[in-house]
Amino acid sequence: MTKGVQNVSQVQIKVDNLNLWYGEKQALKNISMQIPKNSVTALIGPSGCGKSTFLRCLNRMNDLVKNCRIEGKISIEEKDIYGPDVDVVDLRKKVGMVFQKPNPFPMSIFDNVAYGPRIHGADRKDLDSIVEQALRSAAIWEETSDRLKSPALSLSGGQQQRLCIARTLAVKPRTILFDEPTSALDPISTARIEDLIMDLKKDYTIVIVTHNMQQAARISDYTGFFLMGKLIEFGQTRQIFQNPQEQSTEDYITGRFG
Amino acid sequence: MFSKNSKEKGIESVLFFISTLTVLILFLICIFLFRDSLLLFKETSLLDFLTGKFWYPTSVNKQFGLLPLLLGSLLVTAGSILFSVPLGIASAIYISELAHPKVADFLKPFIEILAGIPSVVFGFFGLVVLVPFMQKTLNLPTGQTALTGSIMLGIMALPTIITISEDAISSVPSTLRQGSLALGATQWQTIYKVIIPASLSGISAAVMLGIGRAIGETMTLMMVTGNAAIIPSFPGGFFGPVRTMTATIALEMGEVPQGSAHFHALFAVGSVLFIITFIINLIADSIKKKYRFKVG
Numbered sequence: 001m002t003k004g005v006q007n008v009s010q011v012q013i014k015v016d017n018l019n020l021w022y023g024e025k026q027a028l029k030n031i032s033m034q035i036p037k038n039s040v041t042a043l044i045g046p047s048g049c050g051k052s053t054f055l056r057c058l059n060r061m062n063d064l065v066k067n068c069r070i071e072g073k074i075s076i077e078e079k080d081i082y083g084p085d086v087d088v089v090d091l092r093k094k095v096g097m098v099f100q101k102p103n104p105f106p107m108s109i110f111d112n113v114a115y116g117p118r119i120h121g122a123d124r125k126d127l128d129s130i131v132e133q134a135l136r137s138a139a140i141w142e143e144t145s146d147r148l149k150s151p152a153l154s155l156s157g158g159q160q161q162r163l164c165i166a167r168t169l170a171v172k173p174r175t176i177l178f179d180e181p182t183s184a185l186d187p188i189s190t191a192r193i194e195d196l197i198m199d200l201k202k203d204y205t206i207v208i209v210t211h212n213m214q215q216a217a218r219i220s221d222y223t224g225f226f227l228m229g230k231l232i233e234f235g236q237t238r239q240i241f242q243n244p245q246e247q248s249t250e251d252y253i254t255g256r257f258g
Numbered sequence: 259m260f261s262k263n264s265k266e267k268g269i270e271s272v273l274f275f276i277s278t279l280t281v282l283i284l285f286l287i288c289i290f291l292f293r294d295s296l297l298l299f300k301e302t303s304l305l306d307f308l309t310g311k312f313w314y315p316t317s318v319n320k321q322f323g324l325l326p327l328l329l330g331s332l333l334v335t336a337g338s339i340l341f342s343v344p345l346g347i348a349s350a351i352y353i354s355e356l357a358h359p360k361v362a363d364f365l366k367p368f369i370e371i372l373a374g375i376p377s378v379v380f381g382f383f384g385l386v387v388l389v390p391f392m393q394k395t396l397n398l399p400t401g402q403t404a405l406t407g408s409i410m411l412g413i414m415a416l417p418t419i420i421t422i423s424e425d426a427i428s429s430v431p432s433t434l435r436q437g438s439l440a441l442g443a444t445q446w447q448t449i450y451k452v453i454i455p456a457s458l459s460g461i462s463a464a465v466m467l468g469i470g471r472a473i474g475e476t477m478t479l480m481m482v483t484g485n486a487a488i489i490p491s492f493p494g495g496f497f498g499p500v501r502t503m504t505a506t507i508a509l510e511m512g513e514v515p516q517g518s519a520h521f522h523a524l525f526a527v528g529s530v531l532f533i534i535t536f537i538i539n540l541i542a543d544s545i546k547k548k549y550r551f552k553v554g
């Protein structure tokens with residue numbers, strides 16, 4: 001059963017019967033969905049329902065968890081990302097991730113952004129322009145252009161998060177995963193990042209986990225509702241918010257639980 | 259009842275007394291050390307002491323030149339750093355980043371035991387095993403060399419370097435690791451481009467403390483370095499005997515007449531040693547403070 005979006009022009013991420021266990025405990029149950037290209041997809045649901053776990057499947061960050069076992073199939077751009085010939089480094093280049101807490105490296109602003117391109121062998125002479133472009137795309141160029149050499153940790157929390165977005169963009173991914181990127185930020189920084197995300201969908205496919213219903217409604221085109229490891233409902237955001245098919249979705253969205 | 263009762267106050271003042279006692283003892287040691295050292299300079303000038311090339315404390319023409327002892331200590335210490343630092347850091351990285359947690363838990367107690375072995379036991383091992391080995395494999399007239407001392411010291415400094423570096427590396431937040439891996443970095447790239455730079459100050463503190471441990475070591479060196487007070491050449495000096503400052507004090511203090519120039523000279527050597535370790539600890543401390551600030 002694929003819960004889904006009809007008449008999707010192009011599918012970026014296709015998930016089929018995904019099951020995931022942490023040791024004995026099953027954290028994701030039989031999840032299938034198709035995430036359209038160049039869209040913002042929001043994942044919502046109460047704490048512990050498996051949103052982050054699901055997100056980490058998409059760039060194989062769960063590989064780092066020792067006793068994590070996965071069944072099912074995930075294809076990104078029609079390639080099975082758990083297939084035998086997959087290079088995880090290459091996958092993570094194409095599928096970037098921005099975390100809940102801003103996590104800039106303890107180095108300069110410039111070096112943070114240049115980190116990815118450098119490890120992937122970018123030409124030294126191209127670095128300046130790659131960094132500038134990434135900072136511009138992440139809407140933080142104006143604030144940092146005159147202090148690229150200063151430590152990234154001297155930026156404010158909101159600036160640090162946009163720097164982390166720039167750092168991800170510099171690797172030129174095609175999909176970007178956001179795990180509650182604004183939950184540690186003030187309202188103004190949050191608004192800036194929301195604007196940025198809506199802007200980025202021109203060029204990227206975006207999946208964002210959020211606890212903020214208004215945020216999901218504001219910025220996403222599609223919404224998936226998770227509950228206890230299951231994907232209860234997935235569809236166009238407007239439809240999910242105005243006319244949910246499942247009682248639990250409605251209860252969650254209207255704040256009756258979770 | 260929120261006010262402290264008299265019992266608590268009593269405990270507090272006892273603890274205060276005990277903690278000030280250590281400061282007092284340190285202060286007294288300094289006074290005695292420096293007072294007796296200064297008496298040397300009635301017979302020799304400070305310059306002659308610091309730059310003198312000969313340590314002939316008992317010959318007719320007494321000479322109290324620090325250089326052979328100072329250079330002996332520095333050579334042995336430098337040699338020990340040369341191999342204990344890379345080895346120690348590599349082990350710390352392995353234990354905190356690469357090893358399976360079970361393997362790490364298995365290894366750690368051994369490192370702690372290594373730290374607890376008395377230095378005379380190390381010296382004994384060095385004398386019986388390493389000294390003959392060095393003599394044979396390097397074809398030297400004697401296996402009691404600076405290099406032998408360096409190797410023993412390096413082994414002894416390893417636990418300090420490993421434990422403190424490992425501490426620094428483990429305290430790098432895992433969000434940084436994940437951030438790097440999520441950008442497509444390999445584990446090795448993550449280790450040497452993010453983790454090590456982020457824990458560099460902690461690692462440097464570990465190295466400084468390792469040096470501090472090495473330079474103050476006495477017994478082991480006395481047993482394996484041959485104790486010849488000659489200025490070592492570099493790097494050839496590694497293959498001959500040397501005498502360190504610590505060994506000199508330990509060897510000669512028992513036989514020297516109290517109040518003699520020789521007696522005061524040994525105190526002066528002790529003062530130099532004290533100043534060196536004090537400075538090293540100061541550096542280690544300031545590095546550690548900086549690093550706490552950065553991570554915290």
Ligand SMILES: Nc1ncnc2c1ncn2[C@@H]1O[C@H](COP(=O)(O)OP(=O)(O)OP(=O)(O)O)[C@@H](O)[C@H]1O
Pocket residue numbers: 022027045046047048049050051052053054065
């Ligand atoms: N590394 C792990 N090892 C074992 N269990 C885990 C691990 N990570 C998550 N879990 C468990 O899996 C379930 C889903 O966790 P997950 O972090 O995906 O939830 P979430 O929906 O992101 O929650 P939140 O909204 O609080 O971030 C939880 O019950 C959690 O305890």
Ligand SMILES: [Mg+2]
Pocket residue numbers: 051052053179209
């Ligand atoms: Mg989460």
